[in-house]
Amino acid sequence: MFEKRKSIKQVEEGKELCPKFDGNGLIPVVTTDVKTGNLLMHAYMNREALELTINKREAHYYSRSRKCVWHKGATSGFIQEVKKIMIDDDQDCIWLQVDVKGQASCHVGYNSCFYREVTINENRILLDFTEKEKVFDPDEVYGDAPNPTIL
Numbered sequence: 196m197f198e199k200r201k202s203i204k205q206v207e208e209g210k211e212l213c214p215k216f217d218g219n220g221l222i223p224v225v226t227t228d229v230k231t232g233n234l235l236m237h238a239y240m241n242r243e244a245l246e247l248t249i250n251k252r253e254a255h256y257y258s259r260s261r262k263c264v265w266h267k268g269a270t271s272g273f274i275q276e277v278k279k280i281m282i283d284d285d286q287d288c289i290w291l292q293v294d295v296k297g298q299a300s301c302h303v304g305y306n307s308c309f310y311r312e313v314t315i316n317e318n319r320i321l322l323d324f325t326e327k328e329k330v331f332d333p334d335e336v337y338g339d340a341p342n343p344t345i346l
Contacts, residue, residue, distance in 0.1 A: 254293055271299065
């Protein structure tokens with residue numbers, strides 16, 4: 196599905212998709228809401244996840260903690276329907292523009308995984324919540340499923 200990288204000109208100005216996966220076989224992905232432009236999440240894809248995303252038009256990512264491909268929303272129902280796939284100039288970063296079914300992209304229950312802002316208050320670095328309400332209750336959706344985040 197992907198072309199072999201042959202030249203800078205091919206990569207930067209050609210019409211062939213030849214993504215550059217890192218030493219672990221991953222490429223970073225940023226995902227935004229197609230309607231609002233809001234940043235929803237940052238994740239990674241391996242070759243299989245990128246191929247599935249292109250072919251099925253639904254976001255698939257690679258979980259570095261679980262070491263497997265996961266279909267976003269397969270458990271929660273909050274599928275990310277891919278409207279546009281962009282790749283940067285040197286083809287080492289993907290930008291997905293998606294329509295989220297259910298308006299939640301974060302496994303913690305918020306719309307975006309970026310729901311806190313780093314602030315300084317009285318010389319202390321704090322996190323202030325930018326999203327005040329969760330879209331869903333993760334305990335109800337995931338139950339006893341293992342938390343996808345490793346501490």
